[in-house]
Amino acid sequence: MSAPEIWRNAKQRYNLTGYRCKKCGKTFFTKRIVCRKCKSKDLEEVLLPWEGAIETYTVVRSPIDGYETKVPYIIGLIKLKNGVRILSEIVDCEPTEIEKTKEVELVFRVLSKDKEKGLITYGFKFRPKT
Amino acid sequence: MNDGVVISSYGLLRVGEHWDKSLRDLIAEASINALEKVEWPPVDKVLIANAASEVLTGQGNISALTADQLGLDVPSVRIEAADASGGLAVHEAYLAVKSGVYKNILVVGAEKVSEHVSAISVHRSSISLDKDYELIYGTPVSSIYALLMKAYMDKFKVSREPFGQFAVEMHKNAVENPYAQLRFPIDIRSYMESPMVSDPLCLLDCSPLGDGAAALIMSSMEYAKKFTDKYVEVAASSAASDALSIMDRDSILEFKATKIASEKAFKIAGLTREKVDFLEIHDVYTVSALITLEDLGYAEKGAAHKYVMERGVSREGELPVNPEGGLKARGHPIGATGIYQIVEATMQLMEEAGSLQLNEPNVSLVQSMGGTGSTVIVNILRKLF
Amino acid sequence: MMTKKLEVNILGWGAYIPIYRIKIDEICLEWGEDPSRWRKSLGLNEISVPALDEDSTTFAVEAARSAVKRAQISPNLITAIYVGTESKPYAVKPTATIVAAAINASARLSSADLEFACKAGTEAMRICIDHSLVNKTVSLAIGADSAQGKPRDALEYSAGAGAVAFIFSKGVPKHAESAAMVLHHFSYVTDTPDFWRCNGRKYPSHAERFTGAPAYFKHTINAAKGLMEEVGTRPSDYDHVVFHQPNGKFPLKAAKILGFDIKQLKYGFLADKIGNTYAANAMIGLASILDNANPGEKILMVSYGSGAGSDAFDMMTREGVQVKRELAPKVLDLISKKKYLTYGLYAKHKGKLIM
Numbered sequence: 001m002s003a004p005e006i007w008r009n010a011k012q013r014y015n016l017t018g019y020r021c022k023k024c025g026k027t028f029f030t031k032r033i034v035c036r037k038c039k040s041k042d043l044e045e046v047l048l049p050w051e052g053a054i055e056t057y058t059v060v061r062s063p064i065d066g067y068e069t070k071v072p073y074i075i076g077l078i079k080l081k082n083g084v085r086i087l088s089e090i091v092d093c094e095p096t097e098i099e100k101t102k103e104v105e106l107v108f109r110v111l112s113k114d115k116e117k118g119l120i121t122y123g124f125k126f127r128p129k130t
Numbered sequence: 131m132n133d134g135v136v137i138s139s140y141g142l143l144r145v146g147e148h149w150d151k152s153l154r155d156l157i158a159e160a161s162i163n164a165l166e167k168v169e170w171p172p173v174d175k176v177l178i179a180n181a182a183s184e185v186l187t188g189q190g191n192i193s194a195l196t197a198d199q200l201g202l203d204v205p206s207v208r209i210e211a212a213d214a215s216g217g218l219a220v221h222e223a224y225l226a227v228k229s230g231v232y233k234n235i236l237v238v239g240a241e242k243v244s245e246h247v248s249a250i251s252v253h254r255s256s257i258s259l260d261k262d263y264e265l266i267y268g269t270p271v272s273s274i275y276a277l278l279m280k281a282y283m284d285k286f287k288v289s290r291e292p293f294g295q296f297a298v299e300m301h302k303n304a305v306e307n308p309y310a311q312l313r314f315p316i317d318i319r320s321y322m323e324s325p326m327v328s329d330p331l332c333l334l335d336c337s338p339l340g341d342g343a344a345a346l347i348m349s350s351m352e353y354a355k356k357f358t359d360k361y362v363e364v365a366a367s368s369a370a371s372d373a374l375s376i377m378d379r380d381s382i383l384e385f386k387a388t389k390i391a392s393e394k395a396f397k398i399a400g401l402t403r404e405k406v407d408f409l410e411i412h413d414v415y416t417v418s419a420l421i422t423l424e425d426l427g428y429a430e431k432g433a434a435h436k437y438v439m440e441r442g443v444s445r446e447g448e449l450p451v452n453p454e455g456g457l458k459a460r461g462h463p464i465g466a467t468g469i470y471q472i473v474e475a476t477m478q479l480m481e482e483a484g485s486l487q488l489n490e491p492n493v494s495l496v497q498s499m500g501g502t503g504s505t506v507i508v509n510i511l512r513k514l515f
Numbered sequence: 516m517m518t519k520k521l522e523v524n525i526l527g528w529g530a531y532i533p534i535y536r537i538k539i540d541e542i543c544l545e546w547g548e549d550p551s552r553w554r555k556s557l558g559l560n561e562i563s564v565p566a567l568d569e570d571s572t573t574f575a576v577e578a579a580r581s582a583v584k585r586a587q588i589s590p591n592l593i594t595a596i597y598v599g600t601e602s603k604p605y606a607v608k609p610t611a612t613i614v615a616a617a618i619n620a621s622a623r624l625s626s627a628d629l630e631f632a633c634k635a636g637t638e639a640m641r642i643c644i645d646h647s648l649v650n651k652t653v654s655l656a657i658g659a660d661s662a663q664g665k666p667r668d669a670l671e672y673s674a675g676a677g678a679v680a681f682i683f684s685k686g687v688p689k690h691a692e693s694a695a696m697v698l699h700h701f702s703y704v705t706d707t708p709d710f711w712r713c714n715g716r717k718y719p720s721h722a723e724r725f726t727g728a729p730a731y732f733k734h735t736i737n738a739a740k741g742l743m744e745e746v747g748t749r750p751s752d753y754d755h756v757v758f759h760q761p762n763g764k765f766p767l768k769a770a771k772i773l774g775f776d777i778k779q780l781k782y783g784f785l786a787d788k789i790g791n792t793y794a795a796n797a798m799i800g801l802a803s804i805l806d807n808a809n810p811g812e813k814i815l816m817v818s819y820g821s822g823a824g825s826d827a828f829d830m831m832t833r834e835g836v837q838v839k840r841e842l843a844p845k846v847l848d849l850i851s852k853k854k855y856l857t858y859g860l861y862a863k864h865k866g867k868l869i870m
Binding site for chain 1: 534566568572573580605613616617619844848852
């Protein structure tokens with residue numbers, strides 16, 4: 001991630017904000033200017049719940065470039081408490097423990113480091129609820 | 131407006147590691163192959179399908195590169211829709227001919243993926259995902275399909291076996307395909323023992339990335355008659371879109387764009403799905419093939435595993451699927467893949483498929499998918515001679 | 516001589532300890548050392564280790580979020596954030612601003628990162644306490660470290676990982692409550708090169724036995740004595756005492772020299788379970804005391820940072836301490852939740868593998 005990208009996305013990545021359509025009530029996690037459902041432009045930024053349940057998961061054993069040291073790592077689709085679906089890494093959890101893990105909560109972690117200049121992208125991940 | 135849009139020629143290279151060929155060689159060889167078959171008729175437009183030449187090879191502006199390699203001064207357009215680039219290029223060519231503005235278009239798909247070691251190629255080809263919300267977590271495309279596979283297996287209480295059976299059939303088909311990347315058979319045991327890539331998705335669920343190029347000449351029927359008497363009609367070409375990320379889909383167990391595009395295509399072609407003699411579907415991972423069989427309406431929702439195990443997808447069956455081996459075994463040259471599918475369907479309909487030839491097929495449905503279902507093109511081809 | 520009381524409130528506190536641990540025995544196995552000798556000489560059993568995607572900044576954020584929960588205030592009220600650490604992920608670029616963004620603090624903020632080896636966290640506390648005192652506002656002090664130890668060095672057996680945050684306020688904002696009150700502080704600092712890390716070096720160095728008498732003990736004891744003299748207290752006046760714990764032995768010896776009873780160390784002594792968490796060290800002990808103490812109890816905390824110096828604090832718990840402790844994870848809960856690593860994974864987690 002470049003410096004402007006990190007700066008632009010920090011609020012959403014640090015605090016898990018999303019976009020709620022004031023007209024139809026649909027809430028999105030991914031950035032929107034117009035509601036995907038009702039096409040209203042009246043969207044507000046909202047804080048999304050920091051807890052949810054794992055909908056499905058996978059254990060990545062063949063990573064992309066730059067994530068080799070983390071293998072094996074767990075990627076999950078998470079249904080937040082308000083029903084919004086997000087993708088995140090599940091940490092502090094071994095592949096052998098993930099099948100019985102359901103409830104998860106937000107943590108603050110390093111997402112990636114720029115290979116050349118070292119710039120760090122911080123943001124949310126999830127861990128089994130404590 | 132023009133009535134008939136036809137495919138009047140084709141060309142292709144074997145998918146694999148072409149260490150001695152650059153992107154420009156791949157584009158030129160497949161194009162020349164297609165043009166030479168019909169003795170170089172004048173071409174009035176070029177479409178080049180390619181997913182990621184900028185990050186995979188460092189070369190941009192490949193529309194100009196393509197025209198340049200062929201010594202053409204006609205308009206040249208690059209089409210990019212990730213893995214669906216090829217299918218979308220065919221759709222755009224169809225529209226261009228159908229409009230009556232263009233009469234004879236060269237459509238070439240090419241991808242050069244072997245310039246880098248696999249982790250880099252996999253990373254750079256995974257830019258089809260949402261970089262802000264998916265790729266930042268280190269998600270290769272395989273991991274997203276693994277999420278879908280796990281959800282499918284849990285929801286419909288399915289074992290890995292049907293996925294393995296699909297892979298077995300694809301490998302069987304590819305053994306005699308001279309253009310295939312993986313020309314060896316596998317059995318269900320080797321599938322079960324294959325290493326995990328992203329649980330529960332194993333290595334033999336994956337299509338291999340490979341260098342490749344394939345080309346088509348798409349013409350108005352009237353114009354094609356000037357240089358050939360053997361062509362295949364594009365009876366329908368339809369495309370649809372869905373959310374970029376699976377996060378924003380209502381259901382992760384279907385590809386909505388496939389449903390929309392196929393229903394529309396059947397309507398345009400005036401055909402029912404029973405009239406289709408064989409399918410070409412986007413089996414980038416075995417799970418995408420199973421879900422696609424449901425989305426196209428050949429299997430009930432959640433029943434594709436039964437379809438694969440009971441009705442079967444083999445070349446000898448009622449409805450052959452990917453008789454040349456599909457992405458799974460023929461190989462997956464990303465942006466070129468959609469062109470390979472159309473070329474292979476054309477070869478079948480022209481009865482030029484050699485030892486892979488099906489028994490006098492008349493209609494083929496070809497589904498091309500990009501990203502994790504964000505773009506789908508359904509083309510229906512029909513024999514016309 | 517009795518100085519004027521500061522009377523600055525602690526509104527909230529929060530600790531963070533990563534879930535990974537390595538046993539001293541496992542490190543000994545790697546280097547062919549005798550585990551019982553090392554456990555005895557260091558007074559440690561196991562140390563905390565960061566996850567692959569954690570650093571002192573992520574620790575600081577977790578601790579700060581817990582502190583905000585306990586403080587029950589809007590982060591908008593915070594006007595100063597100071598972070599003490601010797602393991603900044605960036606040599607240049609503040610951790611404090613990342614913390615501010617992660618807790619949704621306002622931009623009208625006094626903030627910086629501080630370095631004074633293991634004393635940087637309590638120095639952040641001093642600055643924040645004084646900031647709150649002068650400005651009558653709310654401030655956030657953090658000690659956070661993910662310290663490095665050179666392979667086979669004693670520090671490899673003792674450097675832990677963790678963070679802790681405290682929120683101070685001169686008055687008590689509406690709807691908030693005080694957990695404790697800081698009454699006095701006292702610092703004692705000299706130029707003593709017992710432990711250091713040069714610019715550009717990955718691992719710190721230390722002067723072995725020189726880290727003891729002229730360094731740790733001299734500063735710890737002088738700061739403790741200096742504070743008690745100024746305030747007019749004796750060791751027996753304190754219900755709880757916590758010292759910097761570079762290993763499991765120094766704090767016990769310092770307590771004995773000063774005339775404290777082992778019982779007074781009960782809640783604050785944690786080194787044997789998590790190792791030396793550097794800038795967070797004594798402060799995590801204080802957090803643990805607040806997790807357990809009754810209202811109206813007196814606390815003495817004395818930090819130590821190489822280079823060298825000590826900060827001593829005289830504090831008293833208040834009514835709010837009991838309710839607040841339930842609002843975020845307690846230190847002992849964080850300590851008890853753990854997963855053990857092999858030496859190979861330890862080396863990987865600590866970034867010792869060159870890829």
